[in-house]
Amino acid sequence: MKGFWAKTVSLAAIVCILFQYNAVLKGRKREDSLARLAAQTEALEHYIQRAQQAAPEESGESGADGIYADGEYEGQAQGFGGEIFLEVKIENGKIADAKITSAEKEDPAYLQMASAMLPAMVKAQSADVDTVTGATFSSEGIQKAAAQALKKAEK
Amino acid sequence: MKKRKNKIYARIRAAIQLFYFLFFSSAYTAAFGGVKYIAAQLGAGEEIQWTAFVAALAGLCGFTIVFGRFFCGFACAFGSLGDGLYASFQWLCKKCKKKPAKLSVRLCEGLSTVKYLVLAGIAVLSFLGIYPRLRGISPWDVFSMVRAGNFRLEGYAPAAALLALIFAGMCVQERFFCRFLCPMGAVFSMLPVLPVFALHRSRENCKKGCSGCTRKCPSHVELPEDGSWETAGDCFQCQKCIGACPRENIHCGWKELRGNEALFTLVRAGALAGVLIWIS
Numbered sequence: 001m002k003g004f005w006a007k008t009v010s011l012a013a014i015v016c017i018l019f020q021y022n023a024v025l026k027g028r029k030r031e032d033s034l035a036r037l038a039a040q041t042e043a044l045e046h047y048i049q050r051a052q053q054a055a056p057e058e059s060g061e062s063g064a065d066g067i068y069a070d071g072e073y074e075g076q077a078q079g080f081g082g083e084i085f086l087e088v089k090i091e092n093g094k095i096a097d098a099k100i101t102s103a104e105k106e107d108p109a110y111l112q113m114a115s116a117m118l119p120a121m122v123k124a125q126s127a128d129v130d131t132v133t134g135a136t137f138s139s140e141g142i143q144k145a146a147a148q149a150l151k152k153a154e155k
Numbered sequence: 156m157k158k159r160k161n162k163i164y165a166r167i168r169a170a171i172q173l174f175y176f177l178f179f180s181s182a183y184t185a186a187f188g189g190v191k192y193i194a195a196q197l198g199a200g201e202e203i204q205w206t207a208f209v210a211a212l213a214g215l216c217g218f219t220i221v222f223g224r225f226f227c228g229f230a231c232a233f234g235s236l237g238d239g240l241y242a243s244f245q246w247l248c249k250k251c252k253k254k255p256a257k258l259s260v261r262l263c264e265g266l267s268t269v270k271y272l273v274l275a276g277i278a279v280l281s282f283l284g285i286y287p288r289l290r291g292i293s294p295w296d297v298f299s300m301v302r303a304g305n306f307r308l309e310g311y312a313p314a315a316a317l318l319a320l321i322f323a324g325m326c327v328q329e330r331f332f333c334r335f336l337c338p339m340g341a342v343f344s345m346l347p348v349l350p351v352f353a354l355h356r357s358r359e360n361c362k363k364g365c366s367g368c369t370r371k372c373p374s375h376v377e378l379p380e381d382g383s384w385e386t387a388g389d390c391f392q393c394q395k396c397i398g399a400c401p402r403e404n405i406h407c408g409w410k411e412l413r414g415n416e417a418l419f420t421l422v423r424a425g426a427l428a429g430v431l432i433w434i435s
Contacts, residue, residue, distance in 0.1 A: 112206075113188075
């Protein structure tokens with residue numbers, strides 16, 4: 001009986017600690033984003049003030065021309081068990097979407113883990129994002145396939 | 156009669172093992188991936204998210220708390236591989252009329268603690284962020300690559316050598332890997348297992364000096380007494396002891412169940428498949 005309860009209490013303690021850890025991190029993240037938001041607002045106010053004082057300058061980004069040509073591009077690379085096929089969509093010269101079109105021999109759990117890299121690539125506008133720990137093969141496959149597709153997309 | 160029954164149980168077990176080997180072979184590595192992931196996130200100060208690996212870890216731990224290490228005995232691809240190798244090696248020795256080599260019981264007891272060191276070592280390396288850079292030494296990588304039909308093993312020589320050593324151990328000692336080295340087994344054996352479905356024995360009815368169940372057990376487990384809340388952490392639920400006992404003294408904590416009824420085994424196998432499908 002003693003052993004059983006000792007194990008139960010330890011397990012409960014570990015689970016509680018992990019949840020608490022996550023809660024603390026979430027709280028910190030919220031504080032961080034609040035602070036960043038405040039800083040941005042301040043900077044914006046400053047900018048508006050200056051814009052009102054000075055003559056209206058020629059503004060705006062030249063925008064829509066990244067280094068990529070619009071369209072959909074395919075890439076493929078060796079993953080864990082076989083080839084991973086991937087499609088990258090370029091809109092307005094930017095990476096708008098990246099998705100896996102086929103990866104028959106990949107394990108679903110690993111592929112799902114590694115797929116977290118796709119939104120990261122869109123965000124970073126590059127194939128060069130961190131690989132997923134524990135799903136190295138699938139991750140590297142996705143990375144290489146995306147790099148290949150982006151190479152094709154270059155102007 | 157009893158021998159025939161035991162044979163049927165062994166066949167059912169082999170069939171279930173084959174099924175899981177073919178269709179759910181990555182459950183073990185995915186669950187252990189959860190352990191590595193949690194350690195890595197803690198080390199990096201990042202949030203722990205509910206990923207497929209964490210789900211696999213939680214699912215298998217939950218199942219084990221209720222049913223004991225049924226997963227290890229019936230569903231783990233590495234465990235089944237070990238059983239296959241051991242059975243083939245023993246059969247081969249019999250054919251050649253050679254006595255198979257054996258590890259002494261005392262050595263086995265000492266080696267059983269190594270799995271905790273393996274678990275602690277990998278957890279610390281993941282926490283420090285070193286583990287992902289140690290590619291080429293993980294024998295599981297090689298095993299799962301080969302199983303997936305990927306034979307491009309350049310740079311994996313140390314891991315392949317380790318795997319070969321483990322295979323040799325599997326031939327000599329039943330459940331060599333599970334009992335001595337498996338880090339997931341270390342996690343499972345530290346979990347609190349409910350006594351309802353875990354195996355117990357009525358020791359007072361035993362023949363004097365009989366240790367048939369312990370000798371038949373791949374882990375040399377001395378089962379806890381009836382009514383005890385203790386459970387054997389190294390019991391893989393292989394059910395061999397149940398058939399080995401001449402007086403049928405072994406049964407689940409809930410005494411109406413012996414623990415090796417075909418229907419009960421299938422129910423557990425089904426429940427496990429449910430858990431594995433739910434998490435994937």
